[in-house]
Amino acid sequence: MTIAIHTEDLHVYFDKNHALKGVSMDIRMNEVTAIIGPSGCGKSTFIRCINRMNDLIPGCSVKGKVMVDGEDINDDDADVVDVRRRIGMVFQKPNPFPKSIYENVAYGPRLHGVAEMVDGKLKRRKHTKAELDEIVEHSLRRAALWEEVKDRLDKSGTSLSGGQQQRLCIARTLAVNPEIILFDEPCSALDPIATAKIEDLLVDLKKDYTVVIVTHSMQQAARISDKTAFFYLGDLIEMGDTKQIFEKPQKELTEQYITGRMG
Amino acid sequence: MVPRTTFNREMEELSKEITEMANASKTAFERSVQMIADMDFSLREEIRALDKRIYELNEEIDKHCLDIIALHSPVAGDLRLISACLKMVEDLNRFGRYATDIAELIDDFEEGKAFKRFESLRTMSCLVVGIVDDAVYSFLQRDAIKASHLHERDDAVDALYDTIFREILTYMMEDPRKITVGIDLILVARYMERVADHACNIGEYVYHMVTGERLDPKLRTGNVEQPACRIFEHPDPRTELDLK
Numbered sequence: 001m002t003i004a005i006h007t008e009d010l011h012v013y014f015d016k017n018h019a020l021k022g023v024s025m026d027i028r029m030n031e032v033t034a035i036i037g038p039s040g041c042g043k044s045t046f047i048r049c050i051n052r053m054n055d056l057i058p059g060c061s062v063k064g065k066v067m068v069d070g071e072d073i074n075d076d077d078a079d080v081v082d083v084r085r086r087i088g089m090v091f092q093k094p095n096p097f098p099k100s101i102y103e104n105v106a107y108g109p110r111l112h113g114v115a116e117m118v119d120g121k122l123k124r125r126k127h128t129k130a131e132l133d134e135i136v137e138h139s140l141r142r143a144a145l146w147e148e149v150k151d152r153l154d155k156s157g158t159s160l161s162g163g164q165q166q167r168l169c170i171a172r173t174l175a176v177n178p179e180i181i182l183f184d185e186p187c188s189a190l191d192p193i194a195t196a197k198i199e200d201l202l203v204d205l206k207k208d209y210t211v212v213i214v215t216h217s218m219q220q221a222a223r224i225s226d227k228t229a230f231f232y233l234g235d236l237i238e239m240g241d242t243k244q245i246f247e248k249p250q251k252e253l254t255e256q257y258i259t260g261r262m263g
Numbered sequence: 264m265v266p267r268t269t270f271n272r273e274m275e276e277l278s279k280e281i282t283e284m285a286n287a288s289k290t291a292f293e294r295s296v297q298m299i300a301d302m303d304f305s306l307r308e309e310i311r312a313l314d315k316r317i318y319e320l321n322e323e324i325d326k327h328c329l330d331i332i333a334l335h336s337p338v339a340g341d342l343r344l345i346s347a348c349l350k351m352v353e354d355l356n357r358f359g360r361y362a363t364d365i366a367e368l369i370d371d372f373e374e375g376k377a378f379k380r381f382e383s384l385r386t387m388s389c390l391v392v393g394i395v396d397d398a399v400y401s402f403l404q405r406d407a408i409k410a411s412h413l414h415e416r417d418d419a420v421d422a423l424y425d426t427i428f429r430e431i432l433t434y435m436m437e438d439p440r441k442i443t444v445g446i447d448l449i450l451v452a453r454y455m456e457r458v459a460d461h462a463c464n465i466g467e468y469v470y471h472m473v474t475g476e477r478l479d480p481k482l483r484t485g486n487v488e489q490p491a492c493r494i495f496e497h498p499d500p501r502t503e504l505d506l507k
Contacts, residue, residue, distance in 0.1 A: 248475030258339055
Protein backbone atom coordinates (compact mmCIF):
# COMPACT_ATOMS: atom_id res chain seq x y z
CA MET A 1 0.00 0.00 0.00
CA THR A 2 1.23 3.51 -0.83
CA ILE A 3 2.86 5.63 1.83
CA ALA A 4 1.05 8.96 2.29
CA ILE A 5 3.35 10.47 4.91
CA HIS A 6 6.93 9.55 5.66
CA THR A 7 8.81 11.17 8.52
CA GLU A 8 12.52 10.67 9.01
CA ASP A 9 14.48 11.50 12.14
CA LEU A 10 11.97 14.20 13.05
CA HIS A 11 13.00 16.37 15.99
CA VAL A 12 11.00 19.23 17.50
CA TYR A 13 12.31 21.68 20.07
CA PHE A 14 10.34 24.25 22.00
CA ASP A 15 13.25 26.48 22.95
CA LYS A 16 15.39 24.04 24.99
CA ASN A 17 12.66 21.47 25.45
CA HIS A 18 13.28 18.50 23.16
CA ALA A 19 9.66 17.51 22.51
CA LEU A 20 10.08 15.01 19.67
CA LYS A 21 13.22 12.87 19.51
CA GLY A 22 13.95 11.56 16.06
CA VAL A 23 10.64 10.06 15.00
CA SER A 24 10.73 8.01 11.79
CA MET A 25 7.37 6.73 10.68
CA ASP A 26 5.43 5.70 7.58
CA ILE A 27 1.72 6.47 7.44
CA ARG A 28 -0.14 4.57 4.76
CA MET A 29 -2.66 6.01 2.37
CA ASN A 30 -6.37 5.33 2.96
CA GLU A 31 -5.85 4.03 6.45
CA VAL A 32 -6.68 5.42 9.88
CA THR A 33 -3.55 5.78 11.96
CA ALA A 34 -4.03 6.45 15.67
CA ILE A 35 -1.41 8.13 17.81
CA ILE A 36 -1.63 7.28 21.51
CA GLY A 37 0.46 8.06 24.56
CA PRO A 38 0.29 9.90 27.88
CA SER A 39 0.00 13.68 28.12
CA GLY A 40 3.15 15.49 27.03
CA CYS A 41 4.51 12.56 24.99
CA GLY A 42 4.57 14.51 21.72
CA LYS A 43 1.47 13.15 19.95
CA SER A 44 -0.04 16.52 19.10
CA THR A 45 3.38 17.98 18.38
CA PHE A 46 3.91 15.17 15.88
CA ILE A 47 0.71 15.67 13.92
CA ARG A 48 1.15 19.43 13.98
CA CYS A 49 4.45 18.84 12.15
CA ILE A 50 2.56 17.15 9.34
CA ASN A 51 0.90 20.38 8.22
CA ARG A 52 3.42 22.85 9.66
CA MET A 53 1.13 24.08 12.42
CA ASN A 54 4.16 24.28 14.70
CA ASP A 55 5.46 27.16 12.54
CA LEU A 56 2.96 29.35 14.38
CA ILE A 57 4.46 28.65 17.81
CA PRO A 58 7.24 31.04 18.92
CA GLY A 59 10.48 29.29 19.90
CA CYS A 60 9.60 26.08 18.03
CA SER A 61 12.11 24.54 15.66
CA VAL A 62 11.63 21.42 13.55
CA LYS A 63 14.45 19.25 12.19
CA GLY A 64 14.18 16.19 10.00
CA LYS A 65 12.01 15.30 7.06
CA VAL A 66 8.25 15.18 6.64
CA MET A 67 7.62 13.81 3.17
CA VAL A 68 4.14 14.02 1.66
CA ASP A 69 3.80 12.78 -1.91
CA GLY A 70 7.57 12.67 -2.18
CA GLU A 71 8.01 16.34 -1.23
CA ASP A 72 9.45 17.61 2.01
CA ILE A 73 6.84 20.00 3.37
CA ASN A 74 9.53 21.72 5.45
CA ASP A 75 11.47 22.81 2.32
CA ASP A 76 11.94 26.55 2.04
CA ASP A 77 10.08 26.64 -1.25
CA ALA A 78 7.09 24.64 0.02
CA ASP A 79 3.81 26.57 -0.21
CA VAL A 80 2.53 26.53 3.38
CA VAL A 81 -0.99 27.54 2.39
CA ASP A 82 -1.15 24.70 -0.10
CA VAL A 83 0.33 22.27 2.45
CA ARG A 84 -2.47 23.16 4.88
CA ARG A 85 -5.07 22.79 2.14
CA ARG A 86 -3.80 19.36 1.19
CA ILE A 87 -3.42 18.33 4.83
CA GLY A 88 -6.48 19.44 6.77
CA MET A 89 -6.82 19.48 10.52
CA VAL A 90 -9.70 19.13 12.96
CA PHE A 91 -9.13 20.17 16.55
CA GLN A 92 -10.19 19.02 19.99
CA LYS A 93 -12.79 21.74 20.49
CA PRO A 94 -15.18 22.43 17.63
CA ASN A 95 -14.31 25.86 16.28
CA PRO A 96 -16.84 26.91 13.65
CA PHE A 97 -16.54 30.44 12.33
CA PRO A 98 -19.20 32.84 13.65
CA LYS A 99 -20.90 32.66 10.28
CA SER A 100 -23.72 30.68 8.71
CA ILE A 101 -23.42 26.93 8.21
CA TYR A 102 -23.17 27.51 4.47
CA GLU A 103 -20.43 30.13 4.85
CA ASN A 104 -18.44 27.93 7.19
CA VAL A 105 -18.12 25.30 4.47
CA ALA A 106 -17.82 27.71 1.53
CA TYR A 107 -15.11 29.78 3.22
CA GLY A 108 -12.12 27.63 2.19
CA PRO A 109 -13.09 27.05 -1.45
CA ARG A 110 -13.86 30.75 -1.80
CA LEU A 111 -10.41 31.61 -0.44
CA HIS A 112 -8.54 29.16 -2.66
CA GLY A 113 -10.63 29.61 -5.80
CA VAL A 114 -10.53 27.16 -8.71
CA ALA A 115 -7.19 26.34 -10.33
CA GLU A 116 -7.49 26.21 -14.13
CA MET A 117 -5.08 25.96 -17.05
CA VAL A 118 -5.59 28.94 -19.34
CA ASP A 119 -3.30 29.22 -22.36
CA GLY A 120 -0.85 26.82 -20.73
CA LYS A 121 -0.71 28.82 -17.50
CA LEU A 122 -2.20 27.91 -14.15
CA LYS A 123 -4.73 30.53 -13.14
CA ARG A 124 -7.20 30.79 -10.32
CA ARG A 125 -10.73 32.07 -10.61
CA LYS A 126 -13.62 32.43 -8.22
CA HIS A 127 -16.19 29.66 -7.86
CA THR A 128 -19.61 30.22 -9.32
CA LYS A 129 -22.58 30.11 -6.93
CA ALA A 130 -23.65 26.75 -8.38
CA GLU A 131 -20.17 25.30 -7.86
CA LEU A 132 -20.09 26.52 -4.27
CA ASP A 133 -23.58 25.09 -3.61
CA GLU A 134 -22.40 21.75 -4.91
CA ILE A 135 -19.22 21.80 -2.78
CA VAL A 136 -21.19 22.74 0.34
CA GLU A 137 -23.78 20.01 -0.17
CA HIS A 138 -21.17 17.38 -1.05
CA SER A 139 -18.98 18.27 1.94
CA LEU A 140 -21.89 18.30 4.37
CA ARG A 141 -23.10 14.95 3.03
CA ARG A 142 -19.60 13.50 3.30
CA ALA A 143 -19.46 14.72 6.90
CA ALA A 144 -22.84 13.06 7.59
CA LEU A 145 -24.42 16.41 8.48
CA TRP A 146 -26.44 17.35 5.40
CA GLU A 147 -29.71 15.72 6.47
CA GLU A 148 -29.59 17.53 9.82
CA VAL A 149 -28.87 21.02 8.48
CA LYS A 150 -30.09 21.20 4.85
CA ASP A 151 -33.12 23.30 5.85
CA ARG A 152 -31.17 25.82 7.89
CA LEU A 153 -27.95 26.48 6.02
CA ASP A 154 -28.29 30.19 6.74
CA LYS A 155 -28.31 29.63 10.51
CA SER A 156 -25.16 30.29 12.50
CA GLY A 157 -22.67 27.41 12.75
CA THR A 158 -22.36 28.11 16.46
CA SER A 159 -26.07 27.33 16.95
CA LEU A 160 -25.41 23.63 16.30
CA SER A 161 -24.77 21.03 19.01
CA GLY A 162 -21.18 20.13 19.90
CA GLY A 163 -21.19 16.97 17.79
CA GLN A 164 -22.78 18.79 14.84
CA GLN A 165 -20.26 21.63 15.17
CA GLN A 166 -17.43 19.10 15.00
CA ARG A 167 -18.91 17.52 11.87
CA LEU A 168 -19.29 21.03 10.44
CA CYS A 169 -15.57 21.54 11.03
CA ILE A 170 -14.91 18.25 9.25
CA ALA A 171 -17.11 19.39 6.33
CA ARG A 172 -15.17 22.66 6.27
CA THR A 173 -11.94 20.69 6.01
CA LEU A 174 -13.33 18.42 3.27
CA ALA A 175 -14.52 21.40 1.23
CA VAL A 176 -10.98 22.28 0.11
CA ASN A 177 -10.42 18.73 -1.12
CA PRO A 178 -7.53 17.61 1.11
CA GLU A 179 -5.56 14.36 0.74
CA ILE A 180 -4.86 13.89 4.41
CA ILE A 181 -6.95 14.84 7.45
CA LEU A 182 -5.40 15.19 10.90
CA PHE A 183 -7.64 14.90 13.94
CA ASP A 184 -6.38 16.14 17.29
CA GLU A 185 -8.61 14.49 19.92
CA PRO A 186 -11.76 15.28 17.93
CA CYS A 187 -14.16 13.61 20.36
CA SER A 188 -12.83 14.66 23.73
CA ALA A 189 -15.51 17.34 24.11
CA LEU A 190 -18.35 15.19 22.82
CA ASP A 191 -20.92 12.84 24.38
CA PRO A 192 -20.88 9.10 23.50
CA ILE A 193 -23.51 9.38 20.75
CA ALA A 194 -21.79 12.29 19.01
CA THR A 195 -18.49 10.42 19.47
CA ALA A 196 -19.92 7.30 17.80
CA LYS A 197 -21.07 9.39 14.82
CA ILE A 198 -17.62 10.95 14.39
CA GLU A 199 -15.98 7.53 14.72
CA ASP A 200 -18.22 6.05 12.02
CA LEU A 201 -17.43 9.05 9.88
CA LEU A 202 -13.67 8.63 10.28
CA VAL A 203 -13.86 4.99 9.23
CA ASP A 204 -15.93 6.01 6.22
CA LEU A 205 -13.58 8.86 5.29
CA LYS A 206 -10.56 6.60 4.98
CA LYS A 207 -11.93 5.35 1.65
CA ASP A 208 -11.06 8.72 0.14
CA TYR A 209 -8.55 10.24 2.54
CA THR A 210 -5.64 9.33 4.76
CA VAL A 211 -6.67 9.86 8.38
CA VAL A 212 -4.37 10.47 11.34
CA ILE A 213 -5.97 10.79 14.76
CA VAL A 214 -4.50 11.69 18.12
CA THR A 215 -6.62 10.27 20.89
CA HIS A 216 -6.50 9.79 24.63
CA SER A 217 -9.10 7.08 24.40
CA MET A 218 -7.37 3.80 23.76
CA GLN A 219 -10.69 2.13 23.09
CA GLN A 220 -11.34 4.69 20.40
CA ALA A 221 -7.96 3.95 18.83
CA ALA A 222 -8.75 0.23 19.02
CA ARG A 223 -12.19 0.70 17.49
CA ILE A 224 -11.40 2.82 14.46
CA SER A 225 -7.74 2.64 13.50
CA ASP A 226 -5.82 0.30 11.22
CA LYS A 227 -2.43 1.22 12.66
CA THR A 228 -1.54 2.50 16.11
CA ALA A 229 1.60 4.34 17.15
CA PHE A 230 2.57 4.69 20.80
CA PHE A 231 4.61 7.71 21.85
CA TYR A 232 6.33 8.17 25.18
CA LEU A 233 8.41 11.16 26.30
CA GLY A 234 8.96 12.30 22.72
CA ASP A 235 9.98 8.88 21.38
CA LEU A 236 8.01 6.62 19.07
CA ILE A 237 8.07 3.44 21.13
CA GLU A 238 6.09 1.12 18.93
CA MET A 239 3.93 1.20 15.82
CA GLY A 240 2.02 -1.67 14.32
CA ASP A 241 -1.34 -3.08 13.31
CA THR A 242 -3.92 -1.96 15.85
CA LYS A 243 -4.90 -5.55 16.62
CA GLN A 244 -1.30 -6.48 17.30
CA ILE A 245 -0.74 -3.45 19.54
CA PHE A 246 -3.84 -4.17 21.65
CA GLU A 247 -3.54 -7.96 21.72
CA LYS A 248 0.20 -8.52 21.80
CA PRO A 249 2.39 -5.42 22.00
CA GLN A 250 6.07 -6.04 21.38
CA LYS A 251 7.38 -3.54 23.92
CA GLU A 252 6.89 -3.78 27.66
CA LEU A 253 6.32 -0.01 27.85
CA THR A 254 3.44 -0.25 25.38
CA GLU A 255 1.86 -3.10 27.36
CA GLN A 256 2.15 -1.09 30.59
CA TYR A 257 0.51 1.94 29.00
CA ILE A 258 -2.36 0.23 27.22
CA THR A 259 -3.17 -1.92 30.25
CA GLY A 260 -3.29 1.24 32.34
CA ARG A 261 -0.38 0.40 34.60
CA MET A 262 1.65 3.40 33.51
CA GLY A 263 0.91 6.94 32.36
CA MET B 264 -1.02 5.96 43.59
CA VAL B 265 -0.79 2.86 41.39
CA PRO B 266 -3.07 3.31 38.36
CA ARG B 267 -6.18 1.15 37.99
CA THR B 268 -6.28 -0.08 41.60
CA THR B 269 -9.76 -1.59 41.25
CA PHE B 270 -8.87 -3.36 38.01
CA ASN B 271 -5.67 -4.77 39.51
CA ARG B 272 -7.63 -6.00 42.54
CA GLU B 273 -10.18 -7.71 40.27
CA MET B 274 -7.42 -9.40 38.25
CA GLU B 275 -5.72 -10.65 41.43
CA GLU B 276 -9.03 -12.00 42.66
CA LEU B 277 -9.60 -13.77 39.33
CA SER B 278 -6.11 -15.28 39.50
CA LYS B 279 -6.86 -16.66 42.97
CA GLU B 280 -10.16 -18.18 41.82
CA ILE B 281 -8.70 -19.85 38.73
CA THR B 282 -5.74 -21.14 40.77
CA GLU B 283 -8.14 -22.69 43.28
CA MET B 284 -10.17 -24.25 40.48
CA ALA B 285 -7.09 -25.61 38.70
CA ASN B 286 -5.80 -27.19 41.90
CA ALA B 287 -9.22 -28.61 42.81
CA SER B 288 -9.67 -30.11 39.33
CA LYS B 289 -6.23 -31.66 39.33
CA THR B 290 -6.79 -33.06 42.83
CA ALA B 291 -10.19 -34.50 41.90
CA PHE B 292 -8.74 -36.42 38.98
CA GLU B 293 -5.73 -37.61 40.97
CA ARG B 294 -8.03 -38.79 43.76
CA SER B 295 -10.09 -40.83 41.29
CA VAL B 296 -6.96 -42.62 40.10
CA GLN B 297 -5.72 -42.91 43.69
CA MET B 298 -9.05 -44.41 44.71
CA ILE B 299 -8.49 -47.24 42.25
CA ALA B 300 -4.79 -47.61 43.06
CA ASP B 301 -5.39 -47.89 46.81
CA MET B 302 -8.86 -49.51 46.62
CA ASP B 303 -9.85 -46.66 48.89
CA PHE B 304 -13.51 -46.11 48.07
CA SER B 305 -13.82 -43.61 50.91
CA LEU B 306 -12.21 -41.09 48.53
CA ARG B 307 -15.41 -41.03 46.51
CA GLU B 308 -17.02 -38.48 48.87
CA GLU B 309 -14.01 -36.19 48.63
CA ILE B 310 -14.16 -36.40 44.83
CA ARG B 311 -17.87 -35.50 44.83
CA ALA B 312 -17.22 -32.54 47.14
CA LEU B 313 -14.39 -31.34 44.91
CA ASP B 314 -16.58 -31.67 41.82
CA LYS B 315 -19.26 -29.54 43.50
CA ARG B 316 -16.71 -26.84 44.37
CA ILE B 317 -15.28 -26.99 40.83
CA TYR B 318 -18.74 -26.36 39.41
CA GLU B 319 -19.26 -23.38 41.75
CA LEU B 320 -15.90 -21.92 40.76
CA ASN B 321 -16.74 -22.40 37.09
CA GLU B 322 -19.83 -20.22 37.54
CA GLU B 323 -18.00 -17.61 39.64
CA ILE B 324 -15.06 -17.29 37.25
CA ASP B 325 -17.28 -17.10 34.19
CA LYS B 326 -19.25 -14.24 35.77
CA HIS B 327 -16.13 -12.52 37.05
CA CYS B 328 -14.50 -12.56 33.59
CA LEU B 329 -17.56 -11.03 31.96
CA ASP B 330 -17.73 -8.35 34.67
CA ILE B 331 -14.09 -7.42 34.09
CA ILE B 332 -14.57 -7.25 30.32
CA ALA B 333 -17.70 -5.11 30.69
CA LEU B 334 -16.33 -2.74 33.30
CA HIS B 335 -12.60 -2.50 32.63
CA SER B 336 -12.05 -3.19 28.91
CA PRO B 337 -8.88 -5.26 29.40
CA VAL B 338 -6.31 -5.46 26.58
CA ALA B 339 -3.05 -7.28 25.73
CA GLY B 340 -1.79 -9.66 28.45
CA ASP B 341 -4.81 -8.98 30.69
CA LEU B 342 -7.20 -9.80 27.86
CA ARG B 343 -5.30 -12.99 27.04
CA LEU B 344 -5.46 -14.10 30.68
CA ILE B 345 -9.22 -13.53 30.78
CA SER B 346 -9.70 -15.29 27.46
CA ALA B 347 -7.67 -18.24 28.79
CA CYS B 348 -9.70 -18.32 32.02
CA LEU B 349 -13.03 -18.28 30.17
CA LYS B 350 -11.99 -21.30 28.11
CA MET B 351 -10.03 -23.12 30.81
CA VAL B 352 -12.94 -23.27 33.24
CA GLU B 353 -14.81 -25.53 30.83
CA ASP B 354 -11.88 -27.96 30.60
CA LEU B 355 -11.19 -27.86 34.33
CA ASN B 356 -14.85 -28.50 34.96
CA ARG B 357 -14.60 -31.60 32.77
CA PHE B 358 -11.72 -32.89 34.94
CA GLY B 359 -14.10 -32.80 37.89
CA ARG B 360 -16.94 -34.46 35.98
CA TYR B 361 -14.75 -37.29 34.64
CA ALA B 362 -13.19 -37.82 38.09
CA THR B 363 -16.69 -38.30 39.51
CA ASP B 364 -17.66 -40.58 36.63
CA ILE B 365 -14.59 -42.77 37.19
CA ALA B 366 -15.21 -42.85 40.95
CA GLU B 367 -18.79 -43.97 40.38
CA LEU B 368 -17.97 -46.57 37.71
CA ILE B 369 -15.37 -48.43 39.75
CA ASP B 370 -17.69 -49.26 42.58
CA ASP B 371 -16.43 -52.51 43.94
CA PHE B 372 -13.27 -54.20 45.05
CA GLU B 373 -13.20 -56.68 42.16
CA GLU B 374 -13.30 -53.97 39.50
CA GLY B 375 -10.56 -52.11 41.31
CA LYS B 376 -8.43 -55.24 41.30
CA ALA B 377 -9.05 -55.79 37.60
CA PHE B 378 -8.03 -52.24 36.89
CA LYS B 379 -4.83 -52.54 38.90
CA ARG B 380 -3.82 -55.73 37.15
CA PHE B 381 -4.35 -54.31 33.69
CA GLU B 382 -0.97 -52.78 32.94
CA SER B 383 -2.05 -50.68 29.94
CA LEU B 384 -4.68 -48.96 32.08
CA ARG B 385 -2.17 -48.38 34.86
CA THR B 386 0.31 -46.89 32.38
CA MET B 387 -2.39 -44.75 30.86
CA SER B 388 -3.57 -43.40 34.20
CA CYS B 389 0.04 -42.49 35.07
CA LEU B 390 0.43 -40.66 31.78
CA VAL B 391 -2.81 -38.75 32.18
CA VAL B 392 -2.05 -37.76 35.78
CA GLY B 393 1.30 -36.41 34.53
CA ILE B 394 -0.31 -34.45 31.70
CA VAL B 395 -2.94 -32.94 34.00
CA ASP B 396 -0.26 -32.06 36.53
CA ASP B 397 1.84 -30.32 33.89
CA ALA B 398 -1.14 -28.54 32.31
CA VAL B 399 -2.03 -27.00 35.67
CA TYR B 400 1.63 -26.31 36.46
CA SER B 401 2.17 -24.60 33.09
CA PHE B 402 -0.77 -22.30 33.81
CA LEU B 403 0.25 -21.50 37.37
CA GLN B 404 3.91 -20.92 36.38
CA ARG B 405 3.07 -19.31 32.99
CA ASP B 406 5.34 -21.95 31.41
CA ALA B 407 4.77 -21.84 27.63
CA ILE B 408 7.45 -24.48 26.91
CA LYS B 409 5.85 -27.09 29.12
CA ALA B 410 2.41 -26.17 27.74
CA SER B 411 3.61 -26.64 24.19
CA HIS B 412 4.73 -30.26 24.78
CA LEU B 413 1.51 -31.66 26.24
CA HIS B 414 0.17 -32.73 22.85
CA GLU B 415 3.13 -35.01 22.24
CA ARG B 416 2.37 -36.93 25.43
CA ASP B 417 -1.31 -37.04 24.50
CA ASP B 418 -0.37 -39.05 21.40
CA ALA B 419 0.88 -41.82 23.69
CA VAL B 420 -2.41 -41.73 25.62
CA ASP B 421 -4.43 -41.99 22.41
CA ALA B 422 -2.35 -44.96 21.26
CA LEU B 423 -2.82 -46.67 24.63
CA TYR B 424 -6.56 -46.12 24.48
CA ASP B 425 -6.73 -47.92 21.14
CA THR B 426 -4.69 -50.80 22.55
CA ILE B 427 -6.81 -51.04 25.69
CA PHE B 428 -10.03 -51.00 23.69
CA ARG B 429 -8.88 -53.85 21.49
CA GLU B 430 -7.53 -55.87 24.39
CA ILE B 431 -10.66 -55.59 26.49
CA LEU B 432 -12.84 -56.34 23.48
CA THR B 433 -10.91 -59.57 23.00
CA TYR B 434 -11.40 -60.58 26.64
CA MET B 435 -15.11 -59.83 26.44
CA MET B 436 -15.50 -61.88 23.26
CA GLU B 437 -13.70 -64.80 24.89
CA ASP B 438 -15.78 -64.69 28.05
CA PRO B 439 -19.17 -62.90 28.11
CA ARG B 440 -19.06 -62.86 31.94
CA LYS B 441 -16.39 -60.20 31.62
CA ILE B 442 -18.57 -57.86 29.56
CA THR B 443 -19.82 -55.72 32.46
CA VAL B 444 -16.45 -55.11 34.00
CA GLY B 445 -14.91 -54.83 30.53
CA ILE B 446 -17.28 -52.05 29.50
CA ASP B 447 -16.64 -50.22 32.78
CA LEU B 448 -12.90 -50.41 32.18
CA ILE B 449 -13.28 -49.19 28.58
CA LEU B 450 -15.31 -46.26 29.90
CA VAL B 451 -12.64 -45.46 32.49
CA ALA B 452 -10.01 -45.53 29.72
CA ARG B 453 -12.23 -43.32 27.58
CA TYR B 454 -12.70 -40.79 30.40
CA MET B 455 -8.96 -40.66 30.97
CA GLU B 456 -8.32 -40.16 27.28
CA ARG B 457 -10.80 -37.26 27.32
CA VAL B 458 -9.15 -35.77 30.43
CA ALA B 459 -5.81 -35.78 28.57
CA ASP B 460 -7.46 -33.98 25.64
CA HIS B 461 -8.84 -31.31 27.96
CA ALA B 462 -5.41 -30.92 29.56
CA CYS B 463 -3.94 -30.35 26.08
CA ASN B 464 -6.57 -27.68 25.43
CA ILE B 465 -5.35 -25.96 28.58
CA GLY B 466 -1.82 -26.16 27.21
CA GLU B 467 -2.97 -24.32 24.06
CA TYR B 468 -4.65 -21.56 26.08
CA VAL B 469 -1.59 -21.18 28.31
CA TYR B 470 0.71 -20.96 25.29
CA HIS B 471 -1.42 -18.18 23.78
CA MET B 472 -1.78 -16.43 27.12
CA VAL B 473 1.98 -16.33 27.67
CA THR B 474 3.30 -15.75 24.14
CA GLY B 475 0.39 -14.16 22.27
CA GLU B 476 0.91 -16.77 19.55
CA ARG B 477 -1.44 -19.63 18.66
CA LEU B 478 -0.02 -23.09 19.21
CA ASP B 479 -0.46 -25.42 16.28
CA PRO B 480 -0.80 -28.87 17.89
CA LYS B 481 0.03 -30.47 14.53
CA LEU B 482 3.55 -29.06 14.72
CA ARG B 483 4.90 -31.54 17.26
CA THR B 484 8.57 -31.75 17.93
CA GLY B 485 8.77 -35.50 18.56
CA ASN B 486 8.86 -37.80 21.53
CA VAL B 487 9.29 -36.33 24.96
CA GLU B 488 10.30 -38.08 28.13
CA GLN B 489 7.42 -39.24 30.27
CA PRO B 490 7.75 -38.39 33.96
CA ALA B 491 7.69 -41.19 36.53
CA CYS B 492 4.32 -42.25 37.87
CA ARG B 493 3.55 -40.87 41.30
CA ILE B 494 0.51 -43.00 42.00
CA PHE B 495 1.26 -46.62 41.09
CA GLU B 496 4.58 -46.93 42.90
CA HIS B 497 4.50 -50.75 42.97
CA PRO B 498 2.82 -51.91 39.79
CA ASP B 499 1.29 -55.32 39.73
CA PRO B 500 3.51 -57.56 37.52
CA ARG B 501 0.54 -59.44 36.05
CA THR B 502 -0.71 -58.11 32.73
CA GLU B 503 -3.72 -60.30 32.13
CA LEU B 504 -7.23 -59.12 32.83
CA ASP B 505 -7.79 -61.33 35.87
CA LEU B 506 -11.38 -61.08 37.02
CA LYS B 507 -11.36 -63.91 39.49
